[in-house]
Amino acid sequence: MFDDSSSRIVAELRTWISTAAPGARLPATRELVARYAVSPVTVQKALRTLTAQGMVESRPGVGTFVRTVRTAKPNDYGWQTAALGSPDHRIPRLPASLRPAPNDAIALHSGYPGRELLPERLLRAAFTRAARSEALLGRPPTAGLPELQSWFAAELESATPAGITTASPGEVVVIPGSQVGLITAFRSLVGAGGPLLMESPTYWGAILAAAQVGVEVVPVPSGPGGPDPEALERAFERTGARAFYAQPTFASPTGALWTPALTDQVLDTIRRHGAFLIEDDSAHDFGIDADPFPVAARDGGGHVVYIRSLSKSLSPTVRVAGLIARGPARDRILADAQAESIYVSGVLQAVALDVVTQPAWRTHLRRLRQQLRSRRDLLAKSLLEHAPAAQPVSVPQGGLNLWARLPDSVDLARVVRDCQAAGVIIGPGSEWFPAEPAGQFVRLNYAGPNPGAFPEGARVLGAALG
Template sequence: MKTADRMQGVHRSYIREILKVTARPEIISFAGGLPHPDSFPADRVAAAAAKVFAEEGASALQYSTTEGYAPLRKWIADRYARQGLTVSPDDILITTGSQQALDMAGRALLNRGDAVAIERPGYLGAIQCFSMYGADFKPVNLLATGVDTDMLDDVLERTGAKVFYAVPNFQNPSGISYDASTRHRVAELMARHECMLVEDNPYGELRFLGEDVPPVRCHMQTPSILLGSFSKMVAPGMRLGWIYAPDGLMDSLVRAKQASDLHTATLTQSILYRYLVDNDVDAHIASIRDRYKRHRDIMVASIRDHFPEEVATTEPEGGMFLWCTLPDSVSAEEVFKEAIRNNVAFVPGKPFYVDGTDNTFRLNFSNASPEKIEEGIARLGKCLRHCLS
């Protein structure tokens, strides 16, 4: 079978393949980017679904507009107002998860060979998605305070990158967040180099330490795109996200989505909206933050107890991940093989780079129980000591 040329440079999701390996019950997995299932408001979503069927009936099962369920778009716009952003519901396009929002952005913005600046390490889903459209990736290093803005300035100057894709809040995979000065500087660079910022914010509601920092979009004087998701604040199985885009780009995004799936499921949007308005969403998110903070603190403490001193780790203020860096001579792939033999799993860092770096790995702290975190990190510490020796 001959497939399209665009498929040749696109690989299967490394994480999805690893999850097949980690499905065995004896393995303690820190591999997937999975919210904790106890955080899913199943009973309340079920009540919302019952109310939708009782009150809306057939209309919730009918085709709808591509832009999405109008009340849900208004709910999103109103929530942005709390962050200091003036957003019209007309600027919101509901998508089937934020991964589809990435795909829509790629379709609307990228031609084959266009330069795309991306964090190093960067989100694997974005690398996979933009690869479909022939992106020429230009990696920019991350520092403890966010992207290296001097390097970003240089990359944009040398390459004329059309897009900069970034995850400023609790970045996947590193857990790093941009501080306020880095956000201001990024906004300035986007204007100076006429580059489109695609700001992905799936974890922004999950801050459990420090002070909230407004999105980079709040500092922008030029158009930018902001992506959001309900996967972390409600449930990923609903597959609902959105893209907030300037008026001049929205028509292209709508046409791209019409060619993809006409519109996101009307029923799911209606149920989600009913859940959001009938419940205290802020209290629900606060409970998730409390849970993830406990898990993060246990993992950080266990790492201090069990990991060799040569292994550096980030200590995020929110989100779901932390990032580990091995000595340059040690392969994370080899550590992974040893870890699987000892029934513990993580994601080696290589797929998060476009240049093949192999001495880092990602740990997820949101999904495992505190007991499994302690046991899993102890096992992993032994594996690391073995490999480093």
């Protein structure tokens, strides 16, 4: 009797199919059961495998047949060149941080925390409860579930000093992730062709959103301490811009955290020019040696449009964020968000609210802080020992990445290729500049999987640099 497994059936049927004529009928299930002395379930599993591989096709009520191979021929899409014309703005190519890595690779390129750093138990329980609730079938309000709006507003209020007007739940718009929030804010507050000031380097998703909207990006030099306030002032005066995009808390890729003094300087500049600060707080939950302190908490005049994402903190599948804006800006943003996505999945909103309101959520964040600290320090130590030519610009107080500068003489593209050939995936720093790069950099994620491989990854990087 054969082993009760579908693997042998698949192997033998593949051999038979390779010599059979297209359209030939496979033996019926009962014949295969008798031939291989296995259960019908095992035979069906084997046939599903062959179907998924494109070797057979099932015709209900008739049988299973060898799939007819269709001859591929090149298509001519040249006519579309004239129909589409030249794009107004070229969309940047997919960055390294979103490209899949082989299972056995040392992945230092991702922009997301590894699965073991996510609140998996809380998430599974929240999805189970959401599936049994009205959220599964009902349509939520376009601005978001009122309870989730209240949570976003209360979190910001908890950081707001006395004497500053706090945001109300009605000023929160729940959006499907921070990327949609960036596109909506850029389109509503700047518009196609308008100037938008942006830190350089900065989050690649903001560069992508700016390209999609068609705004004119004006880079403002920024480093491990944040943007240069004098350069920001000059950029406002020169361009007449009415918006500045920034990540004041654990910025990607530099890990910068604005000091209170810099925050005051930037807010004074924003107010003086009658402009908006579009604050991206996607790393809010990733503090290590410092706590987040949103700039929006120090603004009572509606100058800060605040985007607080939960996707990286909970799971990449939970695309939920809160956007807080005041006055006419909020009305424009809500109208644009409604046109973009109408509303955010009620199930995802319910799951997000469930997780962040559990007592165990605070416990998870405390444990996450400890895990991020040990990973950050291990990667920094590994670079110092094995790749001294790739030293972090600074040791960030939070976030997910180390931003390391390489010697100017280095061929960055070659280094990336050599590392990949050796099984180490890194993110080239050139993808994080809205204009020409100011040097040779790499962004290395210390929150990804398998931190025990950091020393080996650093050794490969050091060899590529050497």
